[in-house]
Amino acid sequence: MATIKWGIISTAKIAREHVIPGIQQGQYSEIYAIASREKESAVNVAEQLSIPVAYGSYEELLADPAVQAVYNPLPNHLHVEWSIKAAEAGKHVLCEKPLGVDAQDAEKLVNVCRERGVLLMEAFMYRTHPQWVMAKEYVTSGKIGELKAIQVFFSYMNRDPNNIRNRGDLAGSGGLMDIGCYPVSLSRFIFGVEPRRVMALVNRDPEMKTDIFSSAILEFERGHATFTCSTQLMPYQRVNILGTEGRFEIEIPFNAPENRSTNVYYFSSDGAETRQIAPCHQYQIEVDLFSKAILDGTALPTPPEDAVANMRVLDALFRSEKSQNWETV
Numbered sequence: 001m002a003t004i005k006w007g008i009i010s011t012a013k014i015a016r017e018h019v020i021p022g023i024q025q026g027q028y029s030e031i032y033a034i035a036s037r038e039k040e041s042a043v044n045v046a047e048q049l050s051i052p053v054a055y056g057s058y059e060e061l062l063a064d065p066a067v068q069a070v071y072n073p074l075p076n077h078l079h080v081e082w083s084i085k086a087a088e089a090g091k092h093v094l095c096e097k098p099l100g101v102d103a104q105d106a107e108k109l110v111n112v113c114r115e116r117g118v119l120l121m122e123a124f125m126y127r128t129h130p131q132w133v134m135a136k137e138y139v140t141s142g143k144i145g146e147l148k149a150i151q152v153f154f155s156y157m158n159r160d161p162n163n164i165r166n167r168g169d170l171a172g173s174g175g176l177m178d179i180g181c182y183p184v185s186l187s188r189f190i191f192g193v194e195p196r197r198v199m200a201l202v203n204r205d206p207e208m209k210t211d212i213f214s215s216a217i218l219e220f221e222r223g224h225a226t227f228t229c230s231t232q233l234m235p236y237q238r239v240n241i242l243g244t245e246g247r248f249e250i251e252i253p254f255n256a257p258e259n260r261s262t263n264v265y266y267f268s269s270d271g272a273e274t275r276q277i278a279p280c281h282q283y284q285i286e287v288d289l290f291s292k293a294i295l296d297g298t299a300l301p302t303p304p305e306d307a308v309a310n311m312r313v314l315d316a317l318f319r320s321e322k323s324q325n326w327e328t329v
Contacts, residue, residue: 004291005032007067007091009058009082011045014096015073018258019123020049022283023071028291029284035061058082062089069094069294071123071287075164076172077101080109083120087112092119094290098181098314099307101172106311110304121290121300122307124185126254128289129282131264132186134275135241138248138266139190145245150190152183152227154254156235161208165231168209175211175231176202176317182254183239184313187218187225190241194309195220197328202321205232216317219326245269256282 006023008015011034023031031051036042039056046054055061062070062085069092072083080100083093093113099122100106113120126132139147156179160166167173188194195218203213212232218225239253246268256262258281266273286301293300316327 001027002295003028003030004092004294005030005066005068006071006287007033007035007061007064007069008051008071008073009035009061009086010072010074011036011041012073015071016045016049018283019071019073019287020051021258022281022285023287024049025281025284026288026291028295029287033061033064033067058085062086062091067091069119069291072096073123075170076177077170079172080105083109084112087116087118087120090116090118092290092294094121094123094287096123097185097307098122098172098177098311099304100311101177103308103311103315106308110308113304119290119293119300120304121302122304122310123286124182124302125282125286126182126186126256127189128285128301129256129277130280131250131253131256131262131277132189134264134277135239135248135250136190138246139241139243140192143246143266144241144243144248144268146222147191147241147243148223149240149242150183150187150223150225151240151242152186152225152238152253153229154179154182154227154237155230155233157233158231166205166208166210168205173210174204175229176200176214176314178231179254180214180216180227180229180317181310181314183216183225183227183229184218184317185310186239186253187220187227188306188310188313191220191223191225193220195225195313195329197326198313198316198320199326200317200320202317211321214317216320218313256280258282
């Protein structure tokens with residue numbers, strides 16, 4: 001069976017612990033090379049994870065003709081720069097979210113990939129998990145009646161000023177960009193349309209200057225989505241999708257574990273149902289679907305234009321922070 005040879009630019013934690021194992025378990029994917037700005041780091045990770053080739057620079061990996069696709073888990077402000085370089089080297093690109101630091105940044109990358117004839121996808125792995133496939137089916141089939149509201153909470157605790165997420169001097173840092181992009185994405189995914197306007201209430205760390213506690217309202221034509229995200233609260237995540245005839249709740253919506261089952265809940269006038277989702281590796285599913293799109297021309301789970309649309313909502317939320325008012329998307 002044909003497979004796609006993947007190269008990883010960076011030894012980031014998410015690559016080491018999730019995406020590389022997902023590639024290694026893939027049906028249409030194989031891990032071929034990894035690169036770091038420090039050769040020793042790349043060599044160490046390659047040895048630990050049985051990766052055949054290690055490079056001491058991203059440029060060397062991109063110059064390797066054996067690499068067909070690249071996964072980019074670099075810090076947010078480097079997503080567009082290095083993804084463009086990968087596209088210019090003829091590599092297909094799976095880039096971590098958010099795709100850019102704003103919609104204009106993301107659109108620049110989308111245009112380059114289109115011109116170069118390579119596939120590009122934002123790595124919102126949650127969308128490929130069976131629990132989200134089920135959630136979408138419950139909504140589109142009318143099982144919850146008319147969709148009216150989505151409620152999301154997503155938080156973790158990280159006060160380390162040296163952590164890249166807390167670097168106020170770097171574009172793309174802060175809670176909204178790191179985890180607020182998830183409720184924006186899922187709300188658009190479940191409603192199936194773009195929000196008309198948004199409003200945000202944002203608290204920033206007085207020293208790091210990053211947004212650490214944010215709440216938002218997204219107004220859609222037929223309902224509302226609300227969410228709160230924080231980088232300085234007890235870790236917690238939950239999603240509720242509410243309609244006129246039912247409610248669908250996802251217990252672990254984003255960081256679904258790979259080694260145990262997860263639960264989703266359906267509530268209606270007939271009572272409550274618990275649906276257990278068998279253990280699966282959402283990163284493996286994501287990478288395999290991307291690889292299959294390269295091999296067979298099948299559709300991507302999410303087109304690159306979706307990433308630009310998501311950034312437009314985030315841009316509007318940041319404008320709302322400043323204006324203290326509703327902002328159109």
